[in-house]
Amino acid sequence: MAVLCLIGEGARDACASWRRELNAPEVRDMGGAAELDTDLPYEELRAWLAKTSMPTGIDAAAIPPGPRKKRLLLADMDSTIIGQECLDELADLAGHGEAVARVTEAAMRGEIGFAEALRGRVKTLEGLPEEVIGRVLEERITLNPGARTLTATMRAHGARCVLVSGGFTSFTGPVAERAGFDEHHGNTLLTEGGRLTGRVADPILGREAKKERLDASLEALGLAPEDALCVGDGANDLGMITAVPLGVAFRAKPVVARAAPVKVTYGDLTALLYLQGIPKDEWADA
16 A cells, blocks of 8 residues: 655644544654555555645655665756756856746746757857856856755665766766766767867757666666656656656656656655655765
8 A cells, every 4th residue: 555755844743634534553753754654555645645735845745555765766967956957057157048048947848849949058058168167067056955865875775876967968977976876977068179069969868868768777777667766857857757656856847746756846855765765864974
């Protein structure tokens, strides 16, 4: 049967109020979250959640039967592991920030094709000195709260952590190192004579490629989809998010939040540890 996981202040009290209705034996206090083992099948618990009003500030998820602690993490980078969109930050330095940010937002909502939008946005970077990438990394890019704790804890439990981004390897490499990922994948910005050419190398890593990376990682590790956790915020993450039972829309665009098995709106990235049944006192030091 399915588990009800509530994350946020007041989660324990909310679980306690529904314990009898869901025929749960006890409330598990996880230190910032709480859980109930319900007597409902997974889809019935999801339906119950859909019609139940949650207290403001609490993220709620139905967790299906199966292994709780995942052995593979695939995470998007921009606006998920970090708080920014790297391309938007580069475009801002090139003097095209607002226009590019609007296109980024539309692409992440799924309103325009990702590859088409990416090539158009990258074109605005033509002539920008290559060294501005290091400046953006140093001055503008920050990890979202909980990123290092997430990877450190999952790796301590034997998981492999993979950063997979529609952004650029110039950023995924340093971000992966900062955040504690085992490997990273992204698109390649083309340069010539120390300047950006305004072009990106083919093939484009987008929605389909992220799903392919998930499949390849599962095969390489001998794992099944229920052994993986995928997280992202944009439409190009939907392929991988909807391919696993614990696919998480993290502070996501509406189209992603509606389609994902789980959504996290209020919590930080440590919410993904609670979703795996890992209480706060078992988190690794980041």
